[in-house]
Amino acid sequence: MMKNNLGIYIHLPFCKEKCSYCDFTSFCADEKTQSRYIDDLLKEVSCYRSDTEQRDISTLYFGGGTPSALSPFLLEKLFRGLPKQYFSAEEITFEMNPESVSLEKLSILKEAGVNRISLGIQSFADRTLDLLGRIHSAEEGVAAVHHIRQAGFKNLNVDLMYAIGEGYPVEESVRNLVKLQPDHISTYPLELYDHRPLSKILQPVDDALSAQEFSFIHDELIANGYVRYEVSNFAKPGFASKHNIGYWERTDYLGLGVSAHSLLGSHRHSNSLTLAAYHDALSRGDKPIEERVELTREDQAFEMLMLGLRLTDGVDLSLYRERYGDLSKGQKKSIMKFRDQGLIDRRKDRLALTPEGMNLMNLVLVELME
């Protein structure tokens, strides 16, 4: 087992404005607050220094919020403060939004060693972008892609949103997106949260429409040379996100920053949810951990199925048996049933979901849960 491999996630929670649908931990804050946060973050990094130093850091991921909203000054402060070892990672991703893409920032990223950009475009229709409360236009989205390519980034992901509602079709956006030829595409249905403003305007989309739109996206992307490797992720061959695959294969990861989550061996933990609590813990010299859960063997076994089945390659059953023993009688019976129903595909010693099975994954998982 690659016990030594470790993914690192760094949460940069600041946004210029909060989008009307967004439920992530993100804040609008002044430069001073942001600067203090970088200081805190670097303190947290040193809390884990002795653990990280002994391991191979395989991937590094800067997510948000809007990481690209940091000023060039703070970006450089962050990169200078992080251990050199972090930048030995094979894949280093940085999330950006079109309005904060600039050649200056891109060159700082390049300089630091970032080799993958994830761009939150979401849509190529201005009225959809308006509805979502995005602060960029379709045109700016296209321009951002060109800038990123110009700056020499060879690995680009674009996020696309679907299932927004009747009257906000996705087809045009998909065609526009394909023309830009990103190497990786993540596509998510809009989720409405009661406490976010968008839920006051939109009705939840019915699952039949969501399925239909996804099916359109799926076919369009396959036709253009993309491969679906996970429930929501498509990539040109060789461009699947190594960092994200780590989550689904249950490689250890260390999440740094406010609200970040970690999986380290047999436990998961999550960090403080507010900037204040995060700051206070670190000021005391404590790790800013809010919740820590020890996973039983059963928990780990189920997670392997729950996460592994998200991948089109599915779960390696011989590895499963080696770690957790054989599947139970009940699980085997359910698997037979789902195979008959065309939801599960069993090839050699791998267990995978069919495209139909991926759509109804929760049904399958609930039955596989013991």
Place this chain on the structure above:
Amino acid sequence: MSNYSLENIRNFSIIAHIDHGKSTLADRLIESTGGLSQREMKEQVLDNMDLERERGITIKLQTARLNYRAKDGRDYQLNLIDTPGHVDFTYEVSRSLAACEGALLVVDASQGVEAQTIANVYLADSQGLEIVPVLNKIDLPSARPEEVITEIEDIIGVYAEDAPRISAKTGLNIADVFEEVIEKVPAPSGDPDAPLKALIFDSFYDTYRGAIPMIRIFDGEVKKGDVVRMMAAKQDFEVTEVGVFTPAMKTVSSLKAGEVGYLVASIKDVRLVRVGETVTHAENPIKEPMPGYKKAQPMVFCGLYPAEGEDYDNIRDALEKLQLNDASLTFEPETSVALGFGYRCGFLGLLHMEIIQERLEREFDLDLIATAPSVIYEVITTKGEELWIQNPTNLPPVQEVQSILEPVVISSIIVPKDYIGNVMDLAQTRRGTFIDMHFIDERRARLRYELPLNEIIYDFFDALKSRTRGYGSFDYEMDRYEPSDLVKMDILINYELIDAFSIIVHRDKAVARGRQIVERLKDAIPRQQIPIPLQAAIGGSIIARETIRALRKDVLAKCYGGDISRKKKLLEKQKEGKKRMRQFGSVEVPQQAFLSVLKFDDEK
């Protein structure tokens, strides 16, 4: 009593509409003759049943011998025989009344005459009782005694000008009530030397002494050591104690003609001393029992199931305990596909049902699921057999059914005149047949309708209240069984008939009810991989249909580092829900779906 004399005895009861102050007056009468102090009252008498106190209704009778020295200087024995104040207990009321010579008619001085007032007066009248009106709550600013007196005189036809104007709550003018009873209510007649003739008007169960009947002696005398005979039950018992209620139990040497009290005779079961039973001596018995005895028949049924399966035995124990005191409660084990093991219980009426449910929950700390109430139908088969059916699954096949009869009641509804139209609409939708309408005064009218019992057990009273802004009052009495166009309606889920959902319904109501059921099911059954047709059917023909669309997408799109724990919790919750589902063919039906159809609720 040493100074026994029929002349000095008065037997009376109190009749009233709910909330008009009957129990309060009874308490006050007992208290003011020194039977018990206020504190003792609370502790000894009134704690008997919290539920009664809370709901302002009497379930079990409160009976007391009151010793009163009147203004004429003589000592009187006043026997107060309380009556249960609700239509469900009409038969019990009539027997209590049969034990009296007079009745205090308590009318709320601001509310005036209500539907139950009239019903109770008719009952008292038919027993030949002297009716003594009393105006209660005279202390309220809204009291309008003069108008109410006119109402009483016009509607009930009883002279009321002299009616005591009292406040049972404050004790105002309570002595007037005693004087009025002595003056108006006739002394009992009867021969203490004749063979024993006594009427049981109530009974209760004592853990140490068994079932104890409460009796009114009409002729003769009963004392310790006598062997008495229950004429309907055809059983003899040796009397070990006789006594009176003060209202606490107090042993006396004998009970004689005209008196009221209890007897103890090691009787195992309250069903041997039912209300209406005649008691005589085993030696030298009377020839004919007193008229009017009938066994109380349950009219309304519902299934009671434990919310937690392990409570099954506890429910039986509790029902058995309640039955000790309540001969009219019936129950038998029943199994439901949806709810598991439980009991089908029979009640005298809706209130009786509610009271039993509440007592089970409150006194026995049980968590119950009650199914929607139903009535008992009479089915005549083509072979001429008579079947009594209250569970649709027991209905013979259509071709063997000649006719189905349903219980019909005569209802009396009193409403302010602005709501007459609303009430008529309501009665119409409940298959009511108009009998007549009278104006009680310039503001209120009394409407009488024939209504199938089936139509009022569900939510009639709530519907009436909401259509009359709470002003409508309602009462009913059982009238007859009548042939009706009733059909068995089945519910099919994915073309499979689900027994538990079958109901007996009037043909005209079937489509609406069928539609309501399939709609509720549609909301309650989660979508599955396949589309699920839901159908309501009579015989082979489908009368309502809904389809639960197939589930097309059920997956968490985003599952990254921070989503995993949340996602796992979500799945665990779904798993929990799934455990409570029942499988019918390939369809999973959650318990909630059964409840949404079977459960008794007011949601329409």
